[in-house]
Amino acid sequence: MITIEELRKTYHMGDIEVKALDGVTLEIEKGEFLGIMGASGSGKTTLLHMLGLLDEPSSGKITIDGIDIAKLNDYEKTQFRLYKLGYVFQDYALVPDLTVMENVSLPAMLRQDRTDEQSRAGSFEVLQKIGLCDRRDHLPRELSGGQQQRVSIARAMVNKPDILFADEPCANLDSENSRMVLDLFKEINEEMQQTIVMVSHEEWHTEYFHRIVKLKDGKVFSDGINGSVTQ
Amino acid sequence: MGKKELKVAFLLALRSLQRGSRSSVILTVLIIGMCFTNMIFLPSLLNGIGQSITKQIVDYEVSNVLVDPKTGNQYVTDLGATLDLINGMPGVERATPHYYKPATLKYRQRVLDVSVRAIKPNDEKMVSPLYTKMIAGSYLGDGDTGEVIIGKPVAGDSSVRREDEFQPSLGGVRVGDSITIEYGNGYTKDYRVKGIFSTGWYEADNTVYVSWTDMELVNGKPLDQARSITVKAKPGYSEKFIKNELQQYGVSQRVQTTSELLSKSMGKSLQSFAIINMVSLIVSILITTVVLFIVITIKTINSRKQIGILKAIGVDKEVIMHNYGFQVIILGILGIVLGILLTLVLSVYMAYNPIVTPDWSATLYITPMDLFINSLILFVAAIVAGYVPAYQISREDIQTAMRS
Numbered sequence: 001m002i003t004i005e006e007l008r009k010t011y012h013m014g015d016i017e018v019k020a021l022d023g024v025t026l027e028i029e030k031g032e033f034l035g036i037m038g039a040s041g042s043g044k045t046t047l048l049h050m051l052g053l054l055d056e057p058s059s060g061k062i063t064i065d066g067i068d069i070a071k072l073n074d075y076e077k078t079q080f081r082l083y084k085l086g087y088v089f090q091d092y093a094l095v096p097d098l099t100v101m102e103n104v105s106l107p108a109m110l111r112q113d114r115t116d117e118q119s120r121a122g123s124f125e126v127l128q129k130i131g132l133c134d135r136r137d138h139l140p141r142e143l144s145g146g147q148q149q150r151v152s153i154a155r156a157m158v159n160k161p162d163i164l165f166a167d168e169p170c171a172n173l174d175s176e177n178s179r180m181v182l183d184l185f186k187e188i189n190e191e192m193q194q195t196i197v198m199v200s201h202e203e204w205h206t207e208y209f210h211r212i213v214k215l216k217d218g219k220v221f222s223d224g225i226n227g228s229v230t231q
Numbered sequence: 232m233g234k235k236e237l238k239v240a241f242l243l244a245l246r247s248l249q250r251g252s253r254s255s256v257i258l259t260v261l262i263i264g265m266c267f268t269n270m271i272f273l274p275s276l277l278n279g280i281g282q283s284i285t286k287q288i289v290d291y292e293v294s295n296v297l298v299d300p301k302t303g304n305q306y307v308t309d310l311g312a313t314l315d316l317i318n319g320m321p322g323v324e325r326a327t328p329h330y331y332k333p334a335t336l337k338y339r340q341r342v343l344d345v346s347v348r349a350i351k352p353n354d355e356k357m358v359s360p361l362y363t364k365m366i367a368g369s370y371l372g373d374g375d376t377g378e379v380i381i382g383k384p385v386a387g388d389s390s391v392r393r394e395d396e397f398q399p400s401l402g403g404v405r406v407g408d409s410i411t412i413e414y415g416n417g418y419t420k421d422y423r424v425k426g427i428f429s430t431g432w433y434e435a436d437n438t439v440y441v442s443w444t445d446m447e448l449v450n451g452k453p454l455d456q457a458r459s460i461t462v463k464a465k466p467g468y469s470e471k472f473i474k475n476e477l478q479q480y481g482v483s484q485r486v487q488t489t490s491e492l493l494s495k496s497m498g499k500s501l502q503s504f505a506i507i508n509m510v511s512l513i514v515s516i517l518i519t520t521v522v523l524f525i526v527i528t529i530k531t532i533n534s535r536k537q538i539g540i541l542k543a544i545g546v547d548k549e550v551i552m553h554n555y556g557f558q559v560i561i562l563g564i565l566g567i568v569l570g571i572l573l574t575l576v577l578s579v580y581m582a583y584n585p586i587v588t589p590d591w592s593a594t595l596y597i598t599p600m601d602l603f604i605n606s607l608i609l610f611v612a613a614i615v616a617g618y619v620p621a622y623q624i625s626r627e628d629i630q631t632a633m634r635s
Contacts, residue, residue, distance in 0.1 A: 054543050054629045082545025093540040097250040107544055109239050139250065155544065
């Protein structure tokens with residue numbers, strides 16, 4: 001479970017102060033497929049980065065499974081990201097020099113509680129799930145955008161994270177591939193009770209989300225299912 | 232930093248080199264290889280020149296130990312007894328005397344001032360390889376009189392005009408020809424040229440050798456004195472040991488080892504060589520360090536976003552740093568191996584095509600220790616050059632890296 005209390009993030013651009021997040025308070029339950037939506041500059045990516053331990057808030061508190069993440073040091077945050085979180089980026093962000101299998105295996109190889117054999121087996125399993133086993137020896141540049149994004153999802157899933165964060169994963173995909181990716185998220189969420197927090201600005205994506213949080217000017221504008229606003 | 236992290240760092244490094252820009256890898260390896268060759272070439276050449284000069288001096292001038300008169304004396308006197316004493320010492324292969332006389336050679340219209348050196352030919356054979364350097368005719372015998380052996384530059388070449396000669400010569404003397412030697416004491420005698428030699432050592436090649444017996448005739452009395460005695464050590468005996476022996480056995484002349492003579496005569500040259508070597512070494516290390524620093528800096532700058540992504544998915548900054556470190560280590564090893572190969576190829580080439588001057592001929596003188604030390608220096612420089620930018624970039628925060 002994720003608890004966010006009065007989260008603020010302020011950027012200083014010369015003399016100008018930009019409030020990217022302005023007092024966001026939220027709770028995300030385990031197994032939720034949460035969509036964070038809003039216009040460009042509303043603070044949705046900033047919020048995702050805070051939750052994913054990629055950035056630090058100016059004030060406020062984030063607790064994940066009872067752990068106050070502000071109290072973690074640099075190394076502990078790295079380990080937390082490795083073991084507890086998965087991340088899917090807008091531009092896939094695969095390592096171009098690694099094959100599909102190597103990209104997916106990378107986080108698994110770093111886990112101290114898994115042997116190399118277990119890492120390989122886990123990577124193979126997740127590749128099978130996304131249907132790209134036959135492309136495992138290919139380099140990312142040899143794949144289509146949709147395939148690359150599926151590999152990116154496989155990489156995020158290989159360590160069986162508690163929470164999966166996705167930052168506009170369909171932004172660079174056509175509608176067919178976007179649906180394929182969203183179907184995959186839905187499947188993962190339903191079959192594995194995987195908590196997924198996804199940023200999107202596409203209205204049609206809402207059909208996949210259990211819950212939608214809309215941000216506006218760094219504040220929660222609405223929070224609910226199918227437009228049922230609770231805040 | 233555990234085994235798993237190192238394994239991942241190595242995998243990232245290896246794949247980056249295998250599947251990244253091939254031309255960048257090849258160029259970097261080539262530059263390191265060239266720097267290694269540059270580091271080792273000049274010192275090896277200077278060492279080769281030094282070795283060549285040392286060998287020539289040992290072979291044709293002083294052997295391992297030189298006995299010459301004490302200051303104020305012109306000759307080593309009581310020669311017979313002194314030679315018997317030295318030749319009877321343990322560790323001495325042979326001692327042989329040298330006696331010089333300035334003279335003028337005359338052949339047809341040519342006149343040439345040279346030094347005539349009297350030797351005991353059979354003893355000389357045990358000390359100097361001169362007898363193996365005959366290019367025409369034959370070497371002297373102990374009892375030879377009225378016969379000389381002369382160096383190739385002294386004999387000259389009849390096909391070369393006098394004005395085109397590199398140095399004055401007798402204009403093409405051949406074995407069997409008769410030449411006249413006019414000694415400084417006024418004694419004049421005709422000699423038959425018994426042999427012509429070429430050692431490659433300027434001093435020796437410009438010398439005329441006669442037998443000790445002949446010089447006694449020139450002097451008109453038995454010769455019981457010498458300008459110097461050269462002493463050859465048996466294998467396994469050091470020059471220092473022989474010198475100590477000579478002094479302990481009561482040889483009252485001045486006794487000097489080859490090393491001592493060389494450090495006196497070539498001390499300044501060796502210092503200059505050392506300075507040139509040091510400058511060459513520092514320049515090569517600087518070039519390698521700067522090149523690798525630039526290569527890794529460019530790599531890291533181009534990969535900043537990827538570094539941010541790796542950190543975001545839970546890859547530790549140490550893994551990222553060692554990734555670039557391993558890349559430099561691999562590039563360094565490949566560069567050094569290429570450098571060693573280039574050096575060996577050059578070494579073989581120069582063994583067949585030495586640099587030849589009238590004074591010496593030199594090849595590359597490289598020892599395994601030279602290769603090891605230069606490899607180590609370059610390797611350390613490469614690691615420093617690679618790890619500095621890798622360390623800096625790995626410390627960058629995720630947001631800054633990902634936004635780049």
